[in-house]
Amino acid sequence: MSSETQKLYSFSIIIPTYNEQDYIANCIDSILNQNYDKELIKIIIVDGNSSDNTLSIIREYQQKHPCIKLKENPGRRTPQSLNIGVRDSKEDVVVILGAHTILDKDFIFFNNKYLNELKVKVTGGTQINKGLNFMQHIIGLAMENPFAMASAPYRWSKKEQFVDTVVYAAYKRELFDELGFFEENFTISEDAEFNWRIRKAGYKIFFSPNIKSYYYPRKNLKKFIYQMFRYGILRVNVLKKHLSAFKISHIIPPLFVVCLITLLVLLILSKIPSIYFLIFIIGYFVVNIVGTIYRSAGESITYSLILPLIIFLMHFAWGLGFIVGLILPRSKKW
Numbered sequence: 001m002s003s004e005t006q007k008l009y010s011f012s013i014i015i016p017t018y019n020e021q022d023y024i025a026n027c028i029d030s031i032l033n034q035n036y037d038k039e040l041i042k043i044i045i046v047d048g049n050s051s052d053n054t055l056s057i058i059r060e061y062q063q064k065h066p067c068i069k070l071k072e073n074p075g076r077r078t079p080q081s082l083n084i085g086v087r088d089s090k091e092d093v094v095v096i097l098g099a100h101t102i103l104d105k106d107f108i109f110f111n112n113k114y115l116n117e118l119k120v121k122v123t124g125g126t127q128i129n130k131g132l133n134f135m136q137h138i139i140g141l142a143m144e145n146p147f148a149m150a151s152a153p154y155r156w157s158k159k160e161q162f163v164d165t166v167v168y169a170a171y172k173r174e175l176f177d178e179l180g181f182f183e184e185n186f187t188i189s190e191d192a193e194f195n196w197r198i199r200k201a202g203y204k205i206f207f208s209p210n211i212k213s214y215y216y217p218r219k220n221l222k223k224f225i226y227q228m229f230r231y232g233i234l235r236v237n238v239l240k241k242h243l244s245a246f247k248i249s250h251i252i253p254p255l256f257v258v259c260l261i262t263l264l265v266l267l268i269l270s271k272i273p274s275i276y277f278l279i280f281i282i283g284y285f286v287v288n289i290v291g292t293i294y295r296s297a298g299e300s301i302t303y304s305l306i307l308p309l310i311i312f313l314m315h316f317a318w319g320l321g322f323i324v325g326l327i328l329p330r331s332k333k334w
């Protein structure tokens with residue numbers, strides 16, 4: 001199908017915000033500068049009562065661009081914000097976006113292209129991480145590493161394929177009428193859970209590296225590790241609701257944590273020779289370092305030395321979060 005015969009879908013871009021003064025302007029600019037008919041793009045920002053300059057920045061844009069709508073969500077939880085935006089949308093396609101994100105100028109063009117050509121209801125692409133400081137850059141490298149994020153090919157794959165989930169998906173609006181909205185009853189990986197329902201209904205999710213977005217990760221290690229810990233809990237919450245969404249890859253990080261802690265305790269109690277613990281941890285880091293070298297060729301030696309440690313902390317935090325999520329009841333806290 002040629003681009004001349006493709007239908008030009010209208011798009012709603014939904015952005016939840018809370019204290020995003022450092023990022024929201026670049027995010028909005030990237031939407032306004034899309035290589036696509038501007039009359040077919042609407043921006044719905046749902047703010048959780050920001051206390052910084054986020055709201056004033058958005059209102060300045062509203063004065064010049066009537067395509068921007070600002071809604072409120074005092075509850076401040078992401079699924080609620082997304083649903084407020086979805087319910088307000090009238091366009092053919094809904095895209096959920098993070099305020100830390102910049103869209104490639106052809107982001108909407110390629111989503112529209114594949115929605116037309118493949119007759120699918122969900123498309124999405126790759127997330128390219130950008131760093132404003134040393135730690136943010138190295139965290140971004142870790143998030144794009146296949147060994148670190150094996151279950152998230154949208155972060156590193158260069159191959160077009162059908163996948164379980166994508167980042168900043170473009171959903172045909174009719175899916176929400178058919179399958180309902182994002183889960184609000186407890187904290188969950190709301191996009192992964194909704195994508196599971198989509199696949200369960202028999203629809204496919206198409207990934208293409210041509211659909212690009214640029215993301216600014218957490219700026220410091222503490223916030224990043226907490227983010228990974230929460231991701232582990234949120235993944236468990238998806239499985240508690242949909243046990244059939246379970247994959248073997250989900251239990252590898254928690255098993256790693258259990259084995260590591262068990263061996264360490266046994267070593268401290270002198271129940272096992274130290275060689276067992278050393279074999280386990282050295283084996284892990286050999287695979288980690290090989291994967292890092294393969295993926296991060298061209299980066300400075302400083303990054304190559306620190307990156308395996310960052311990936312170790314990612315795996316430990318995610319796995320520990322998964323274990324905690326198994327123990328805790330489903331909760332809105334996490």
